[in-house]
Amino acid sequence: MDTGKRPRHRPVDLAKREAILDAARHEFFTHGFASASIETIASVSDVSKVTIYNRFKTKEALFAAVVDRECTMMSAVFIAPDATSTDFRAHLIAFGETVVDFLTQPHVMRFERRIGAEAEQRPEVGELFLDAGPRRLRRELTRLLEDAVAKGAIRHCDCALAAGHLYGLICGFDMFFARFSESGADKHQLQKQVPDAVDRFLAAYGV
Amino acid sequence: MDTGKRPRHRPVDLAKREAILDAARHEFFTHGFASASIETIASVSDVSKVTIYNRFKTKEALFAAVVDRECTMMSAVFIAPDATSTDFRAHLIAFGETVVDFLTQPHVMRFERRIGAEAEQRPEVGELFLDAGPRRLRRELTRLLEDAVAKGAIRHCDCALAAGHLYGLICGFDMFFARFSESGADKHQLQKQVPDAVDRFLAAYGV
DNA sequence: GAGATAATGAACGTGATCGTATAATTGAAC
DNA sequence: GTTCAATTATACGATCACGTTCATTATCTC
Numbered sequence: 001m002d003t004g005k006r007p008r009h010r011p012v013d014l015a016k017r018e019a020i021l022d023a024a025r026h027e028f029f030t031h032g033f034a035s036a037s038i039e040t041i042a043s044v045s046d047v048s049k050v051t052i053y054n055r056f057k058t059k060e061a062l063f064a065a066v067v068d069r070e071c072t073m074m075s076a077v078f079i080a081p082d083a084t085s086t087d088f089r090a091h092l093i094a095f096g097e098t099v100v101d102f103l104t105q106p107h108v109m110r111f112e113r114r115i116g117a118e119a120e121q122r123p124e125v126g127e128l129f130l131d132a133g134p135r136r137l138r139r140e141l142t143r144l145l146e147d148a149v150a151k152g153a154i155r156h157c158d159c160a161l162a163a164g165h166l167y168g169l170i171c172g173f174d175m176f177f178a179r180f181s182e183s184g185a186d187k188h189q190l191q192k193q194v195p196d197a198v199d200r201f202l203a204a205y206g207v
Numbered sequence: 208m209d210t211g212k213r214p215r216h217r218p219v220d221l222a223k224r225e226a227i228l229d230a231a232r233h234e235f236f237t238h239g240f241a242s243a244s245i246e247t248i249a250s251v252s253d254v255s256k257v258t259i260y261n262r263f264k265t266k267e268a269l270f271a272a273v274v275d276r277e278c279t280m281m282s283a284v285f286i287a288p289d290a291t292s293t294d295f296r297a298h299l300i301a302f303g304e305t306v307v308d309f310l311t312q313p314h315v316m317r318f319e320r321r322i323g324a325e326a327e328q329r330p331e332v333g334e335l336f337l338d339a340g341p342r343r344l345r346r347e348l349t350r351l352l353e354d355a356v357a358k359g360a361i362r363h364c365d366c367a368l369a370a371g372h373l374y375g376l377i378c379g380f381d382m383f384f385a386r387f388s389e390s391g392a393d394k395h396q397l398q399k400q401v402p403d404a405v406d407r408f409l410a411a412y413g414v
Numbered sequence: 415g416a417g418a419t420a421a422t423g424a425a426c427g428t429g430a431t432c433g434t435a436t437a438a439t440t441g442a443a444c
Numbered sequence: 445g446t447t448c449a450a451t452t453a454t455a456c457g458a459t460c461a462c463g464t465t466c467a468t469t470a471t472c473t474c
Contacts, residue, residue: 009417009418009419009420009471009472009473010418010419010420010421010470010471010472010473011419011420011471011472011473012419012420013420013421013471016421029327030327030328031241031327031328032239032241032242032324034238034239034241034242035239035241035242037460037461037462038461038462038463039461039462047421047422048421048422048423049422049423049462049463050421050422050423050463050464050465051420051421051422053462053463053464054420054421058462058463059461059462059463110327113323113324113326113327114324114327115387116320116323116324116386116387117239117320117321117323117324117325118324119320119386119387119388119389120236120237120238120317120320120321121237121238123388123389126387126388126389127387127388127389129387130384130387130388134380134383134384134387135384138380161379161400161403163380164379164380164381165375165376165379165404165407167375167379167380167383168372168374168375168376168377168378168379168380169372169375169376170375171375172368172371172372172374172375173341173345173370173371173374173375174371176341176374177337177341177342179323179326180322180323180326180333180334180336180337180341181326181330181333181334181337182326182330182333193368196368197372200372200411200412201411203410203411204407204408204410204411205407216441216442216443216447216448216449216450217440217441217442217443217448217449217450217451218441218442218443218449218450219449219450220450220451223451244430244431244432245431245432245433246431246432254451254452255451255452255453256432256433256452256453257434257435257451257452257453258450258451258452260432260433260434261450261451265432265433266432266433
């Protein structure tokens, strides 16, 4: 409901908010919450420190806002579309590639690495991430497999467990390694391995 | 070569070194390098701050010593014994259980979480960890599978890739989830799933 | 141009922690 | 008991970053 009130003063510069969050994301997820410097964020986002404090009450609140935005973005990716064609293999490969494509982005890897560490001191942040990412992915993948069982594309099985197996086959050692290597994940390499992972999955679970 | 010199003064208390490293491990891997407090480490290990500085020149050096000790412990675990019996399945399960048993220890999980984050600013730490842990595990697992191929226990395949698949099947979603949850990994649950993971692996790769 | 709010820049108080210096104490070997 | 390094308690300087204050400037509506 628009009250019709039109302020007769200088409006808030909305672009600055995104600039602050972008800079904060990089700073927080590169140096960690404690080591992140508000002044660096201000400098990078080309905004005064006071402006940051005006919009985000504390450093904690700024961090929370960054995590929130990132989680929202992630939620949108982990939604498996319903299978339209009868080619279940192609459908799995497509979804696998979408997920790999998202997870291998440098800023997503930084996010994941850092949340794991920060969750040690802020369990609620870990929970937020789990709900937006891993748990959602598992739910969607499980649904996909239950659908496949119903359609006879794979054998009857514990679909939640099978979802984990499929995820594990796709990631293999690569995502594990990438978490600790400077170069990050090799997106091209992982993409190439998705069909093979799906084939192994179908060999283990297929009719 | 023992020079035979016997100092006639108070010797270094060797137990203190371990106490310091234990306290430092907890402090570093719970709060992160930057937020870790030397005074807290001193207090917990019941040692004076000066003693810490006498033995470890800087905070960095102390951190390096902790990482070093942890990596050495890890290296020892990731060595697959040669198959003695002809029961390849049992051999895989045994090794899988050993690995799971090690990886699910709370202090190992803290270690892993934190190294991932710290490697962002200290790539050499990530490399050290990779060599002691993941790469070693992959090498051993690959060797095991190559041996199995030679003995006809599984079909011919890219054994390094297969090693990743086996690892992925064993971990499934659980290790992924555990990195972000306060409760950590459910060792019992993971142990129970190892045989199933191995069976799925054999279904995909077996003769 | 007037009014009003957003944003800036610079300075400050506060608290934490690294790393050092110093004097005093401990304790094993002789 | 003497010797002498290991160890301790305490204090200190330096640095750094959060969060605040305040005067000034920019920018929008009327």
